[in-house]
Amino acid sequence: MFCPNKNSYLQLVCAMNPRVINKAVDQAMQRKHFDPHTELPPAQRLESMQPSLYAPHVDITRARLGFGRVGLRIINRELHDPDQLVQLQALHTIMDQVQISENAIFLIDIHVVYRLIDLMLDRDPIVREKVCLTLTHLAGYYQGRQRIMSRADIISNLMKLIMRDRKEIRYAASYTLRTLARDRCACEKIMENNDIIEDLLKMIKNDHTGIVVLHLKTLANLAEWDQIRPLKANAFQVMLKLFENEDYRIISGAMDCMAQLCKHEIGRKLADENDITFVLRRFLNSPDIEVIISTVGLMAYTTLTTRSKWRAKERCTELAKRLVKLCHSPNKPVLQLRCMQVLINLCDCSDFRFYIKTYLEKKVLGIKIRTHEEWDGTTETSSYGLETGHNYRTMCIEKVECIKNDYGDNALVVNVHSYLKRLAEMKQQLINAINWKPYRD
Known part of the structure; x- marks a missing residue:
C-alpha cells in the first residue's frame, strides 16, 4: 500500500488503486481522521510545488x-x-x-x-x-x-x-x-x-563537433582580449586548417577566431603570406548565411594591407559584384555593415574604385537600410516570435546578434537607433570612398 500523506510504501506493486485500500482500512478501523490527500479531488495542493525537473527516487506528488x-x-x-x-x-x-x-x-x-x-x-x-x-x-x-x-x-x-x-x-x-x-x-x-590556449587548440583537433564549436567561441573571446598568446601558439595555422572542415559551424567559428587574430599586425602579415583574401572568395557563395557573415567579417581585417588590396584587384569584377549584392540584405544589418567596410577598404585601390564608380554606383546608392520600426536588434526568430524583443542591455544571448562596439575598453551593447545610424554613416563613407579623387586632380 502507498500512503501519500506519509510518503511511505508498504507494497511497491499493487493491482488496484492504493487509495481504495487506504479508505477500506480506515473504514474498517472506524477512524474519524480526515485525510485530504485520500479524498477527491486527489491533488489538493498548489501547482507551484510541483518541480519542472524531478530529482531521482523522489515522489513527485508530495x-x-x-x-x-x-x-x-x-x-x-x-x-x-x-x-x-x-x-x-x-x-x-x-x-x-x-x-x-x-x-x-x-x-x-x-x-x-x-x-x-x-x-x-x-x-x-x-x-x-x-x-x-x-x-x-x-x-x-x-x-x-x-x-x-x-x-x-x-x-x-x-x-x-x-x-x-x-x-x-x-x-x-x-x-x-x-x-x-x-x-x-x-x-x-x-x-x-598559462596553458589554456595550447590545451584548447589541442582539443579542437580531435574532439566532437559540438565541443569544437564551443571551444572556437571561447578562443574567439580570449583572442579578442589578447591576440599575442594565440598567435604564439600557432592558432592562425590551426584556424586555417579548419576552413577545410565539412561542418559550417566549425568554419564560421574558425573565421570569427581568425578575425580576432587579424586585429594584430602579425595576424595581418600571416594573412598576406597565406593569401587569405583569395582563400575566402569561395566562401562568399556559401549556402550557409553564418559562413558568409563570418567571411566578410574576416575580410574586413585582411583587406587592410596594401598587398591584399592589390591581390583583390586581380578578381575585381567578381568581388565587387558579390559584395555589392550582399549589401542589399536589409534583413541582415550585420552583413550589410561588414560588406560595406570591405568595400571601403578595397576602394583604396584605384582600379577597384574606378570599376565600382563606373558600373555599380547606382546599386550602391540603392542600398536599403531598415528603420528602427522594422528592426528590433535581432535577426534570429523562433516559432513564438522574436526571442529577445527590446532587451538591449544583456550581454549573453544565445543565437541572437548582440550589437556591441568593436573598440575601446568598454565594449557595451548599443541600442537599435545607434546601430542604424552607424549603418547610414557607413553607407555615406562608402559613397565618399567611391567618389574620392587624388589631390592632384
Whole structure:
C-alpha cells in the first residue's frame, strides 16, 4: 500500500488503486481522521510545488518542504551531505531552482557557487555534469560570474574535465568555460592560466563537433582580449586548417577566431603570406548565411594591407559584384555593415574604385537600410516570435546578434537607433570612398 500523506510504501506493486485500500482500512478501523490527500479531488495542493525537473527516487506528488528561503538554505547545506543520494537530490533540486532568477540570486548570496566548485571533481560523473550545468546558468548573472571567478581553481578544474573526462561532461564543462569567456573581465582572469590556449587548440583537433564549436567561441573571446598568446601558439595555422572542415559551424567559428587574430599586425602579415583574401572568395557563395557573415567579417581585417588590396584587384569584377549584392540584405544589418567596410577598404585601390564608380554606383546608392520600426536588434526568430524583443542591455544571448562596439575598453551593447545610424554613416563613407579623387586632380 502507498500512503501519500506519509510518503511511505508498504507494497511497491499493487493491482488496484492504493487509495481504495487506504479508505477500506480506515473504514474498517472506524477512524474519524480526515485525510485530504485520500479524498477527491486527489491533488489538493498548489501547482507551484510541483518541480519542472524531478530529482531521482523522489515522489513527485508530495513536497517535504516548500522552496522558500529556509528550504534553499537546507538544500545548500545538503550538497555536502555524507549520504550520496541526498547529495544528488539536493544538486538536482538546485539545478531546477536556479531557473528562477530570484532563487538563483539568493543561492549566489549564500555562497552556493563555492560548494558547487568543491564538487566539480567528484567521483560520481552525474555530479560533475550537473555541477557544470548549474554553474553555466549561474554564470549568466553578473554576481554569479564574480563569485565563480573569485575562486582561483575554477579554470584548472574546468580544463581537467575538458581534457580527460567523458564527452558529455566535456561538453558541459566547455559550455561553462564559453559562458565565462563572454565576460571581458573574466577573460583577463582566464588568461592567467598559462596553458589554456595550447590545451584548447589541442582539443579542437580531435574532439566532437559540438565541443569544437564551443571551444572556437571561447578562443574567439580570449583572442579578442589578447591576440599575442594565440598567435604564439600557432592558432592562425590551426584556424586555417579548419576552413577545410565539412561542418559550417566549425568554419564560421574558425573565421570569427581568425578575425580576432587579424586585429594584430602579425595576424595581418600571416594573412598576406597565406593569401587569405583569395582563400575566402569561395566562401562568399556559401549556402550557409553564418559562413558568409563570418567571411566578410574576416575580410574586413585582411583587406587592410596594401598587398591584399592589390591581390583583390586581380578578381575585381567578381568581388565587387558579390559584395555589392550582399549589401542589399536589409534583413541582415550585420552583413550589410561588414560588406560595406570591405568595400571601403578595397576602394583604396584605384582600379577597384574606378570599376565600382563606373558600373555599380547606382546599386550602391540603392542600398536599403531598415528603420528602427522594422528592426528590433535581432535577426534570429523562433516559432513564438522574436526571442529577445527590446532587451538591449544583456550581454549573453544565445543565437541572437548582440550589437556591441568593436573598440575601446568598454565594449557595451548599443541600442537599435545607434546601430542604424552607424549603418547610414557607413553607407555615406562608402559613397565618399567611391567618389574620392587624388589631390592632384
